[in-house]
Structure formats: structure tokens, C-alpha cells
Amino acid sequence: MYNSHNPYRPIETAVLEVNTETPTIKTLKLKPKEPLEFETGQFIELTVPGVGEAPFTPSSKPLIKDTIEVSVMRVGKVTERIHELKKGETVGLRGPFGTGYPMDDFKGREVLVVGGGCGFAPLRSLMYEFFEHSGEFKSLFFRGGCKTPKDFLYKKEIEGWSQRDDLDVRLTVDEGDGEWKGNVGVVTTILDGIPMNHAEGIAIVCGPPVMMKFAIKKLQELGFKDTNLYLSMEKNMSCGLGKCGHCRIGTYYACKDGPVFRYDKIKSFPNIWD
């Protein structure tokens, strides 16, 4: 819960590490001056002083309370400046904001996680939560896709996941290269034949809007119920407080009622994928 006196004020934060993940994505390890606890799926606003703010969903373990990691794709003015940040610089953090994944609702269930591109960032944090409570879920599947093998976030780490016996991982790329031995095709091409009860299972989808749109369609065809589908909506988040009006979806604000939504709650709103 966000309880600062002034909700627009960022907390002074030190940049501890900057790691290059892909040609367009860097991961920052940050240490806020005041502890900032988040639930997986919630987001924060990162301020570059004098430049502006941008929203990111932490990719680190919610359990770690003194530092926070975010993976930032270079797409605009603020993210460009974030990519220039060096270890030791000062930034600002606000948050956490919004509603994350309802972990309790997943207990005892079969869970499929479907990720695309930059959607891997929030999903990594989610996967840490699953691993942490490994015994509490019936089974766990991860299906991820990226444009090319170079675009895989946390590649080494995800490859490591395939060694786990509490997880079934499969990856795909839209376009392979000489070294890629896995599946080639969009993520929906690796959703068939997953050994789980589709009618009862949970599916969590996070990625670019088009990818989510087609993944949801595919999952519905496979028999998943709308009430068991979760997605993470990318909107133009700014205040994080349900006030600035920028992120409205139907009767909700993505920054407050989301970014994680159960599909049945938003499916009747027009044009949610645009």
C-alpha cells in the first residue's frame, strides 16, 4: 500500500548496477533510500531527475526488500536517458502502484505462464514467487517467445529453469539464427499439447498487446475459461494513482485496478488491445 504523504514525490534512489540484456534492454538494480515493498505484478515509476518518469514492473524477487530490479526497453525520451545511467547515479522511485497477481487464487492449481518479448520482465518476478512457493501449485508451465534469439531477456537464467523439476519450459522465436535449436514460430504455436486440464487451469499472459490478443484467443480455443485468464495491460501510465486519467480502460484505471486484470473483467470493453 502506498502511504507517502505526497504521492507525487519520488524516493531518492541509487543505481547499484546496470546490465545490458539485449541490444534494446538494460536491467538496473536500484536501492531506494526508504524501503519499497511490492507485490509481483505491481509497477513502479522511475524518475530520471529533470527528464521525467516512466512506469516499469520490477523483475526482481518481491521478497528482497532493500533493492529492486527493473528491465528497461529503450523506446522514448525517458528510457533513452535511463539507458545512459551509470552505477552510482541518483534516480527517483514512486510506488508500488496497482494490483498485481492474485497469488492466493493460484494455489493448488495448474498454472501456465505465457510470455512474449519485454513481458519477460514482470514474469521473472512472478516465476520467483512460484519457485518460492513451489509445492503449493499443482503444476507449472512456462511458454515464452521472442522475435529472435538475441532478444531473449534473462536468457541464461531461463535456460537454467529447464533444469528445474517443478517447471516445464518451452521457448520459441519468430526468426531463428544459426545457433537456435528450439521452435521457430510465434508463441501460440507452442501452446498445444500442454499436459494440463485446460478447463480448470490458470493461464497468465504478459507481452506486447498483439501477442496477448492472439494468445488469449488461442487459450480460449484450447478450453481455458475467461475467469482463469490473467493479463497485464500496457497503458500510458503516469500518476499511478487513478487521477491523471491517462490509463483508463472502460470503468477501470490500469494503474490502480490493474495492470494485472482477469480477462473476464475487461473483455467487454471495446478496443482493449489497441
Add this chain to the structure above:
Amino acid sequence: MAAYLISRDGLFDLLTRVTDSYSVFVPVRRGEKRFFTKFEPSSSPEESSKEMENGRYVIGEVRTFEPLKIFYLRSRGIVADGFEDTVTRAEQKPYCIVGAKACDIKGFKVQDRVFRDDEYKDPFYIREREENLIISADCASVIDTCYCLALHVNPYPEESFDINLSEMSAGFVAESGSEKGKRLINENASLFQEAKAEHIAERDEQRKRIAGEVKKNIKANDIPDQDRLKGVIEKNFNAPIWKEEAETCVECGACNMICPTCHCFLMYDQMDAQRMARLRVWDSCMIKDFAQVAGGANPRDHLWMRLRNRFEKKFDYFPKIGDIYACTGCGRCISACPAKIDIRRILKRLVENV
């Protein structure tokens, strides 16, 4: 509620006294429009009564050009100063706003919901709401863009004021609407006398007459009552109305800026002598990049989608989440629009097309 009578001179005295603790703003007429202007106490009583009578200060009449929200959410204000928790306030005294009208007061219902009564509190707005003083007034005239009654707002304030004034021949009938207002009347009791039955009768007569004029406006323009607006946005979601109406829009955003219920804002950071200031400025959902994400995707790429969104927010979103239509019938967006896009016409078309 006890009603008092205060003369024009008496009110001038009262406002002069109030300037000790408040920055007082009173509507002044310029041409056909009225603007909130800082109240200047004059040195001699003769001069002061002249001010009131010359019609420099127009407390009755009709709504001002600017919406009341300018005193609560500055069009451009600092909301964070570096990493400090507090922000030094530029204006030292709180505002006393005189002559605010019922349509603007309804605007509070929307703004309060967003900035005060929501789970997340806006400390800047709340401070203004708590500290400012509202001396509202009944409308004593009507302009052709007024249609408050269609949105079930009477043309005289009924809540959210500290003192309300009804202008009449003998001065003003004054009623308190809060503890703050009551105190102000008690502390300045010599300026007030008890209102007589004839004053109340004159006030009620005027209220009836003004309401009648608004009704005439509504009838003349065939403006639907809010009872008929339920569901019209959903039903017209794919109607050609939006494209047709947005055709002349020049995307200036005036309709949002001028609206007492529009609350959206933009935050931007400024670096000044190595210190960051975070500013909040009013924003407009009619502007292209309003909902555009950093990656470039825009859910409302076309102007007509943004026009539809503006109506959706006011006539679908707010009724659904808060049981309130986020329009007060003030008519400001009609006079402000350079493209002559008329909310009355759009509402009429929406209702007719179901």
C-alpha cells in the same frame, strides 16, 4: 437554516475584512464575459459602494469565464520539489472565492471523488478544499449556453458553500452552509440583519424566474434531460456521430481546460539549478498523445475516437463508477470551442439515435 440580509456596502466591508486572512476573488465583467479578479478593498466607504453599484463586481449574474477548479488545481503547479516530502506554497493565503455558481459547485462532486475521496489522497487539492472559503451566489441571469437543469443542477447553490448569496434589490440574502460560514456571519454580525419574509419571497421568486429561463434554453435547444442519457454512449459507440462531429475539431483542448469536471493532468519534470521540480499541468484527452504509450501504440489514434472518449468519460464512466454525470451544464465548452462543436447538439443526437 437562518437567512440574513446584507447590504451591498455591508458585503464590501465583509470582503474587505476577509482580505486579512484570504486572497479574495470576485467576478468582474469585461465585455460580455465575467472573470474572477482579485478584490481590491477601497479606502473610502463612498467609493466602495460605488464599486458595488457600478457593476464592477458582478456577484449575481451568471458563471465566470474560468471554471472554479483554477483555485483548487492550478493549471500549472509544483507537486514535488526534489526528493523533499513537502512543497513550499507560492500563495500564502488561502482563497476566498466570491460569486461561485451552482454549476461550478457541482464540479466539486467529480473533483472531490478523484482527488479527495479516493483511496489515494491528493494533499494539494485537499488543502485547498479545507482552507478556501466559498461565498457562492445564485444565478441572477442566464446566458444562452446554460443548461444546468438538464443535468439536475438548480441555478442556485445547495451544498458545498460556506455562505451563499442571493442578490436582490436590498442587497443579498445570505445563508451559511458550513461551520466556517456560520462563524464568519457571527463574527461580523453587525453587517447582517435577519432576512424578512419579503426578502425570502423575492429570492424565491427570482430563483423560479431564472430556472424558468434555463428551462426555456433547454427547450429551445432540445437538450435531453440526464434521465435520458443512460446507456446512450454504449449504444452509439460505433455510430457515425463521432466522425461527423469531430470533423472540424482542431485539437486545441479548450473544451477540457475550461470544463469544471475535467480533472486529467500531465506531470513533467524540470531541472532548475540542479534541483528537480515536478509540475502538474492540466491535460486534454483531445490531444493525440494523451493515451499513447512510450512504444508509440495509441488506442485513440483518431480525433473522433478522442471526442468519443471525452463523452464516454463524462456520460458513461462517471455514471457507472460514481453515479454522477460529469457535466454540470455550464456550457463553457460550447463557447470555448473554435470549431463550434456543441455538446448540446451531440447529446441530442445521441439520444435520438438509440
